[in-house]
Amino acid sequence: MGILNKILTAFRGGATEVGQSIVDANSTRIFEQEIRDAEKHLTKAKRELTDVMAKEMQANREVDRLKRSIAEHEGYVTQALEKENEALAIEIAEKIAQLDQELSEQQAANDSFSSHAVRLKDLVKKTERQLSDYQRQLSMVKTTESVQKATATITDSFASSNSKLLNAKDSLERIKARQQQFDDRLKASETLAEENSDKSLHAKLAEAGIGEQKSSANAVLDRIKARKG
């Protein structure tokens, strides 16, 4: 049974009460132990594989050496026969027979190392897959637990501070209202800034004697004098 199934079973079984652990601590420990075991197996299998591959290379070299030696001795036999030295030829042939025997033994050893190496490589692959699967499952269990505990922590904190999470619509309304207020204020201050810059332009125009002039005391006096006359 996969871990997801266990987690769902626990949820549906009602293990969602605050503070209640979703997967008991014991099964987490078993998981962690399984991971450690798998890691140990992996290290061992890898070390063994290195050994076997070294031996395979060694056996290979030996096979090559024996093959070369046999070819060489076969050459000697031909040469001995050419010189009609039958006795020597037989002696060399005996040596060749001995080398043949050694070769077949070495070849057998080599084959056995090769097949052992293939088996070990498969084992390493399988263990690596298993290990990453265990790690994935453990991380799921731990995350589930952590989220459960974090939720309990958050719930406790809100309960003890007497505040509560508002419902979604109200929260959004409040945030929107605040945003609107901020936008309004920004707009107001922009309008104000524009007005201010208008005023400063008026002041400059007046100074330069352009546009509507402010009535001064002299102007008033002139106006009254003109009316009298």
Next chain:
Amino acid sequence: MNIHTIANHLNGLCDKSRTGFQFDCYPIDGDVEVLQVNVVSREEIPVFVSVTDNQILCISYLWGEDEVNQARRAEMFETMLELNIPMPLSSFAKIDDKYVVYGALSVESSMEEIEQELAVLSDNCLEVIDELSEFLN
């Protein structure tokens, strides 16, 4: 990486924030340490951050089961599934009887990435409530 390094970074940001948001962080003590991150001017909808062995989880609560219009529950689920991929960086989930949006980050994440995640999560949260409020009571 723990919630205190995150809190120190976010609280120290002030005007240097790259997201245009300011954050107020309050660690909450408990079995698992949780950081409550308030986005300034959005205090009603905080983001809760917890750090596990291999990930940083940022969670925001949307609404409770009791707020859902039960007659339109299936329709709401379908909308959530449809929105799940288009919604950047966050996903929908349910914890106990509460619907949430959450984002998970690697513990190797930089502070800028965490900051971005929080900002996007907060934006997503407001948008989701706005869009899906038709399914709420």
